[in-house]
Amino acid sequence: MKNKKNIIKAIIAILLIGFLFGYLVDFGKFIETLTSLNITYLFIGIFFLICSVFISAFRWKYLLSIRNAKMNYFAAVKEYLIGMFFNNFLPSSVGGDVSRMIGATKATGNKEVAVSSVIVERMIGLVALLILGVFGIIYLDVLQDTLFLYLALGLLAFVIGMFLILINKTTNLKVTIFLEKILKRKLTFLSDFRDYSNLSYKLFYVLLISFVFRIVEGLFVYFIVLSIGIELSYLYAIVFFASIGIIKMIPIAPNGLGLSAISWVYLLEFMSISAEMSASLDFLIITTSLLVSSSGGILWMLNGKKEKK
Numbered sequence: 001m002k003n004k005k006n007i008i009k010a011i012i013a014i015l016l017i018g019f020l021f022g023y024l025v026d027f028g029k030f031i032e033t034l035t036s037l038n039i040t041y042l043f044i045g046i047f048f049l050i051c052s053v054f055i056s057a058f059r060w061k062y063l064l065s066i067r068n069a070k071m072n073y074f075a076a077v078k079e080y081l082i083g084m085f086f087n088n089f090l091p092s093s094v095g096g097d098v099s100r101m102i103g104a105t106k107a108t109g110n111k112e113v114a115v116s117s118v119i120v121e122r123m124i125g126l127v128a129l130l131i132l133g134v135f136g137i138i139y140l141d142v143l144q145d146t147l148f149l150y151l152a153l154g155l156l157a158f159v160i161g162m163f164l165i166l167i168n169k170t171t172n173l174k175v176t177i178f179l180e181k182i183l184k185r186k187l188t189f190l191s192d193f194r195d196y197s198n199l200s201y202k203l204f205y206v207l208l209i210s211f212v213f214r215i216v217e218g219l220f221v222y223f224i225v226l227s228i229g230i231e232l233s234y235l236y237a238i239v240f241f242a243s244i245g246i247i248k249m250i251p252i253a254p255n256g257l258g259l260s261a262i263s264w265v266y267l268l269e270f271m272s273i274s275a276e277m278s279a280s281l282d283f284l285i286i287t288t289s290l291l292v293s294s295s296g297g298i299l300w301m302l303n304g305k306k307e308k309k
Contacts (some may be wrong), residue, residue: 009254016258017082018280024265029276034283038227045223046288052217053292056080059125059209060100063117066202067195069108078299084289085296087255097122112192120196123163124203130156133246136239155222155246166193167203214238224284228275231270240267260286 001142021027057076064071082103097118104114134153165171176190196203218238225232233242244263248256261282268278 013253013257013259016262020258020261024262025275025279029274030279030283033228033276033280036173036229037284038047038229041223041227042284042288043047045220045284046217046292048220048223049288049292052213052220053077053080053084055209055216056125057214059206059213060117061120062202062209064104064108064113066199067110067113067117067192069104069110069113069117069151071104071107075103075107078296079107081293081296082300082303083296084169084293087299088290088293112188116196117191118250120163120193120203121206123159124206125210125213126159127156127163128214129242129245132214132239132242136243155249167196168189169194171210198258205246211302214242217241220288221285224288225281227284228280230273230276230281232268232271232273236271240264243267256301 006144021030035233043206046077054077057073057080060080061071061073061076066075074140079100083100085096086099087096094260101111101118104117105111108114134156165175172190172194179190180187215238218234218241221241222237226238244256244260244267247263248260250259253259261279264278264282268281270274
């Protein structure tokens with residue numbers, strides 16, 4: 001069943017890319033755009049992408065530390081890069097999260113905290129993304145569509161609601177019992193969320209770190225934008241990127257492949273930016289992310305060799 005879903009998603013991605021270059025983008029002009037990049041801006045963008053990885057690793061390490069689970073900062077960076085590497089080849093970001101859970105379990109010796117820390121970090125990061133996306137839709141009117149605003153607000157409310165349910169001791173217990181009856185298996189990691197209930201101010205600090213991450217990630221996108229020669233302010237760059245992050249959550253293609261490029265084309269059309277430049281922007285964001293995350297693949301192979309010894 002999973003294989004069928006993955007095949008369908010791959011077919012949809014191919015169709016989306018076919019639509020992109022068959023109807024929206026002139027392939028020749030697309031290549032021409034990529035061959036006339038400002039390399040200085042491109043490398044500055046990559047620098048900020050690397051900085052965002054270090055910030056994410058710090059956020060994750062902090063979440064582990066507030067649960068008294070010790071993990072070396074550079075070990076957290078390593079596991080984060082390995083997770084990014086697996087995200088490139090697995091159907092969703094879940095594969096990368098599982099990789100981090102395994103790495104954190106080995107480092108801390110606490111499986112429950114390792115699992116819950118990744119989920120909590122993911123949820124708080126998603127809240128920051130959705131808040132930025134909603135801000136863009138309302139304040140900058142980037143989509144000019146109230147339906148998308150309602151969907152984003154609904155998703156934001158759902159994520160916050162689920163998070164509050166999980167960390168509340170009473171509701172967590174009820175949810176755990178209910179799910180264990182349905183799945184007929186013990187879900188011990190769910191009970192671990194209850195221990196976050198008395199750490200609200202520390203979780204708010206994690207949310208602030210998430211906003212710092214988004215700001216730095218926005219600088220990555222902004223300098224990629226400049227490298228292509230697109231005239232777009234930093235504020236629009238970060239909000240557009242957040243909006244596309246929300247769109248990519250629609251589970252119709254692997255990691256939003258094809259969907260993100262088409263989204264960039266239609267969003268930047270609002271700013272009178274050519275489809276070729278928009279598609280080039282998506283291509284560069286993907287390829288630079290692949291470049292940085294490839295170091296995670298190297299670290300994973302080296303880690304595997306050490307374990308064999």
